[in-house]
Amino acid sequence: MRIATTLIGAGGLALSLLATSVMAQSVTQAEINKLGNELTPVGAEKAGNASGTIPEWTGGLPTDAGRKLERNFWENPYENEQxxxxxTAQNYQEHRDKLTPGQIAMFERYPDTYQMPVYQTHRxxxxxxxxxxxxxxxxxxxRLVNNGDGIENFTHGSFAFPVPKVGAEVVWNYLTRYRKNVQREYAQAMPQTNGSYTLIKFxxxxxxxxYMPDVDLEDAANVLVYFKQxxxxxxxxxxxxxxxxDTLDQLKEPRMAWVYNAGQRRVRRAPQVAYDGPGTASDGMRTTDNFSMFSGAPDRYDWKLIGKKEVYVPYNAYKISDPRVKYDDILQAGHINPxxxxxxxHRVWEVEGTVKQGQRHIYAKRNFFFDEDSWLLALADHYDSRGTLWRVGEGHVSHSYNEQLPGFGIETLYDLLAGRYIALGMYNEESSAPSxxxxxxxxxFTPAALRSSGVR
Incomplete structure (x- = not known):
């Protein structure tokens, strides 16, 4: 069955290196041969660090690392670790070289409550x-095309640039990361400064x-993902x-979005669901492209590869999504419960995005920190037009070892100016963990199906 598709743009990305727009250097065969040898099969450094605080990568957790629990949850393989x-705010200066500006700002904004418990590193x-x-x-x-706004010679694969040369390629590795079809229920909350909140359920x-039996991959060659919420x-x-x-090449086929309003019982096109348009039911606490830490078309930014560094990142976040933990245990004033x-x-790739000349976005600059083993975006700092650090994002990486699929146990975005935050992706109290x-x-995933999906 062939399906004609006119689809969106999760692609589109401009890049810059040393303030100059350049296309990526070619990857040599010698560099490719390092995959699975000096490098992991997806491009991380296999060796640990010199001090031994980051171990060697040996393949990751086995699929039988823990037992399946009720409601499709799985055991925390590190539950007994301390x-x-x-x-804390009292000692963070001792660890400053392994903290991001956003993390430092959180200690200074919430000196009495924000903490980072640091555990043994597990790859x-x-x-x-x-x-x-x-x-x-x-x-x-x-290859990057259209000055980085899309990629070519890459269809329905994972990690387009395992040996990245420029910032745009690192961002594309995140956008083309390995994923599976998923159905999930989750909660979102935007606590007030006093800690009170209302749950939004999705x-x-x-x-x-x-992974869709009736989609012709030739017709859908530029399609990245279908999403319904x-x-x-x-x-x-x-x-x-x-x-x-969403699509790979934004210029070739821009993002397509529709909304069904249950009160009006109407389906409408939704061009605002992109870039810095407000996130769904977020009380203005996140943009559309803050979803999943960063999503959609990255073409409004020049991307500069800062390099690789060692940073304390939220990782193996099984505690935050433990089915025994309630949302009230997690959500509090200012930030989630440490x-x-x-x-x-962990080692991370740092990429700096600066709004391109002639473009606009409420975030004039974004600094992203991607975990080298998963290519997940673990930390993100967002600056306003005055150059002020405004919002700090944390993607609490949690590896579904039974599926061999890393994701986020929770995503948080802290507004340093408002003293509030948004927490999304929580599923502790839902009927099931993601399936x-x-x-x-x-x-x-057609507009015609929206009306039936929205019946209350």
């Missing part, structure tokens, strides 16, 4: 062998063309549905 030390992330084979086979073939279906609570928002189709967080020392691997029909 913090090696805790970074737990590992992918299926077929992912490694595909990355090795395609390495060096993908239901999401996310699918990728290569339904609001289940509170009652004033229940039944509203968002549908998004008692349930876990930080580890992977379903095989939906393309018909489920």
């Amino acid at each position: 913090p090696e030390f805790v970074i 737990s992330v590992g992918y299926p062998q077929e992912v490694y084979d595909q990355v090795k086979e395609n390495a060096g073939k993908a 239901q999401e279906d996310v699918a990728y063309p290569q 339904r609001v289940n609570a509170p009652s004033r928002l229940a039944g509203n549905v968002l549908l998004v189709h 008692e349930h967080t876990r930080f580890e020392l 992977f691997g379903y095989s939906p029909s393309y018909r489920e």
Whole structure:
């Protein structure tokens, strides 16, 4: 069955290196040969660091690292570990060289409450062998096009640039990371300065063309993802549905988005669901492209590769999504409860994005910190037009070892100026943890299907 698709743009990206727009250097065969040898199969340094505080990568957690629990949850393989030390406002200067500006700002903004419990580092992330084979086979073939606004010679794969040369390629590795079809229920909250909050409940279906039986991959060669999000609570928002189709090349096929308004019972195009448009039911606490730490088209920024460094990042965040932990235990005034967080020392790629001349975005500059083993965006600093550090994002990396699939146990975005934050992706109290691997029909991701999806 062939399906004609006119779909969106999750692609589109300009790059800069040393303030000069350049295209990436070619990857040599010698560099490609390092994958699976000096480098992990997806491009991280396999060796540990000189001090031994970051161990060697040995393949990640096995798929049987823990037992399956109730409601599709899985055991925390590190449950019995205790913090090696805790970074606080009183001692953060001792660790400053391994902290981001955003983390330092959090200690200074919340000196009495913000803490970072630091645990032993585990390089737990590992992918299926077929992912490694595909990355090795395609390495060096993908190319940035349209001055970085898209990529070519890359279709329905993972990690387009395992040996990145410029900042844009690192960002594209995140956008093309390995993922699976998923259905999930989760909660979002935007606590007030006194800690009070209202939960927003969502239901999401996310699918990728290569895992959909009735999508012709030739027709959908430029398609990245199909995304459908339904609001289940509170009652004033229940039944509203968002549908998004995203593509690799923004200029070739721009993002397409539609919303179904349950009150009006109408389906409408939604061009505002992009860039710095307000995030769904977020009370203005995040932009559309803050979702999943960063998503959508990156073409409004010049991207500069700062380099690789060692940073304490939120990692192996099984405690924060433990089914025994309640949302009230997590959410508090100012920031989430540090008692349930876990930080580890990992190597990250730092990329700086600056708004391109002639473009606009409420974030004039963004500094991203990508975990080298998973390519996940673990930390993000956002600056306003005055150059003031405004919002600090934390993506609490949690590896679904049974699925060999890393993701986020929770995402947080702290507004340093307002003293508030948004926490999203929580599923502790939902009927089930995320469920992977379903095989939906393309018909489920059409505008015509929105009305039935939004029936209350």
